[in-house]
Amino acid sequence: MKQFKIAIDISPTIDANSLRGVGFYTKRLVPALQQQIKKNLDYQNWTIDLVQQNNLDYQKYNLIHYPYFDPFKLSIPPKKIPTIITVHDLIPRQFKSHFPVGIKGEIKWQIQKQRLKQTDYIITDSHSSKYSIHEITKYPLDKIYSIYLAADKKFKPIPQKSNLIKTKKKYNLPTKFVLYVGDINWNKNIPQLVKSCLALNYPLVIVGSSATKTDVPQHPWTKDLIWLQKKYAQLQKQNPKQQKLILTGYVDDQQLN
Template identity: 40%
Template sequence: MKIAIDTRPLVSGDSVRGIGVYTRELVNGFKKSKKGFTVLDDDFNSKEFSKFDLIHFTSFNPYIVSIPFVKPKNTKFILTIYDLIPLIYPAHYPPGIKGGIRWILNKYLIKKNVDAILTISETSKKDICRFLGVDPNIVHVVYLAPRDIFKPISNTSILYSIEVKYKLLKKFVLYVGDVNYNKNIPGLVKACALAKLPLVIVGKQAKEIESLDLNHPELRHLKNIDWTGVVRLGFVPNEDLVAIYNLATVYIQPSLYEGYGLPAVEANACKIPMVLVRSQCMVEIMGDEFSYCNSDAESISKAILNPNRKNKLSRIYSWEKTANETWEVYKNV
């Protein structure tokens, strides 16, 4: 079976986000297990699709046409959809007229051309079936995993060097991720102020707040936030990020809604105290042994002072498992 994987997320702005992590780790997992496949990068031509028995498209945006219009007769199309959060919060992710038309077109093309959908949680699967109206039997849940680099660090000299490099305080709350509406950044910032602990945010978007148009519907929730006491580090390489996780007093996953919540799983792999805001996905991914708080600032601030110190997840996650389960979908589609 000739298989091709769309790796365009690795050469776009998604390369340092969850989509890039997924694509990179999936490709590496296939390479480690010596599975044969072809990479389709920015230069691929749809005329070449007929050369393959199966093509896996690894990114999806409901408001951007994400599926080819033409599908060769004997080629299977697989599509990964991480979440449909823009459709859950339409007031904060307005599609506009063109985006609305593209969403209708995406739904048509998925039903016409896609043979199987991969997603990253049962929570996302329910949303996909509801919004797209597809048969649940073609939607397959394959969980993500923490990358191997994320683990406890006992070498104090490594930790100290990162502490100095980023001018970190001895005690701080950590959040890693974007600043989209569903991430609940206003609640997070206010909660840390109430708890009287400095907040450190790792992520490109937070670093660039001053250059963004906060009147845009997708960013309006960030207006009037008092960033006093918040350290915004921007993008941080994994080699440094693992040390920052280890240095944190507590990690918070404040999201109102998630498709998976990869930073929470990676923070947990580093064995640090955690605060988790209750959402359907977080309970699914992290499990029942963790305690969860409400999404308001006061509840989060109280949880900061009494974080989770149990680190046992509900199931075992590994990228080897992710790659193997994905390959099984390829074989059975």
């Protein structure tokens, strides 16, 4: 039986997205698919290669999967072979007033949208995103598949108390707290989360490199990040040892687990 060769673009695991959700998604998607191929006899002639766009020989493959779609960057080339694209969401187009872009951004969006329409199928994270993508791009609804994300097997109760104590000490963590891991964007509603935790007198720990960025430019896309950093500075000024709001910065997978 002839081999069916799949290429998966792993650019999100090595560029600026590597520490974001899309990088996390791609790093876990690839081994999970490879495991399914090993276990399922129906896929015994399938192979997966990890590729990057700048050195990709399309003629070698039957299918390519792009696990990331950026509406304002030319992140996918014109279609050359059967293509699947994962579009996690189109929130910047759904709520344009909160995510304004200039003329270049609008032009790139039009190019990206046309390239997206050429793809064979779209994968997204939820039914809500599925209908938003259809509404915004007019891409056929029956070719968009909702595949919900699952927690990594690494995330489980930690039996070794020594590991917990070590992590708690390193980040100066309270015994109980609310944990948020991710970017600081308008759609994450971080200011309301902070206000709610402060009102309830419950510690909030925010994990991620974006929260501790320096020299953040004034821009509509960064307004919630700037608000968060100002609130944190205010609380620190009141009490340098405060544990109401903790910004850890980047935390590696091993400690996050």
